[in-house]
Amino acid sequence: MSESEPAAESATEAPAEARPPFPPFTAETAAQKVQGAEDAWNTRDPQKVALAYTPDSVWRNRDEFVTGRDEIVAFLTRKWERECDYVLRKSLWSFTDDRIAVRFQYEWHDADEQWWRSYGNELWEFTDIGLMARREASINDVPIAEADRRILGPRPPEERGVDFDLR
Template structure:
């Protein structure tokens, strides 16, 4: 049984932005179980070169991800939307076990069911090495910065 997750499609500029901010906030929790609840039980994903299906695979993927991507902090920006789809650009920063910092750039395509759960997620992501001094994403986004765009570089 799935639980409804507002805002619901069809999206407006305001509700699409709310959906994006909600996703950013959830992912910044780094709680795979919490994040998985935004997706349908049979949600399908492509994340880089991995293909996932269902919440259990999503939870396992996110658990591995946040064990590897330490001090993960994310920013998402609404790029475009239609009735039941949203396109997002994002950046996140993290470091590996050896202490190397990374900035990961990406785009996501999302599709939603009528009850507001994401049924499809496609993510294309590239990683760039950075120094700790080059970091600009630290922790969850402050409320006063919600909706602000992120720099390309």
């Protein structure tokens, strides 16, 4: 092999785009995937978040349909411009070999300083290299008083894996 030829990937080496943990999921690796998603979304960095999805990933988010990373970045950019001080908690609901079901809550305020708690469920499907190929999200928003907030920042390490109240 010459210096100009790319080195072949070994059978055990994951592609550069790979996002461990990989399917098939166990309870431990599914929980790791959920926490990783929570951590990434709490950065509120659309470019970073989009890298966890396949280039042709398909989403349904509420009543909006999104396809591909460019549309994911545009969607998340709009979302976090509207949903100020967004902070999220996710909880593993169930999993199979390459799918994970998640429930979540996040809090945010609008331009008028009205605080909201958004409740939802997501269904995720992954490729063999750990990228999400499909995401379906159902979400409801409930107005709350600022004094009723309970999600005040990214989850501290001692709270990882701890579930949250339904209301």
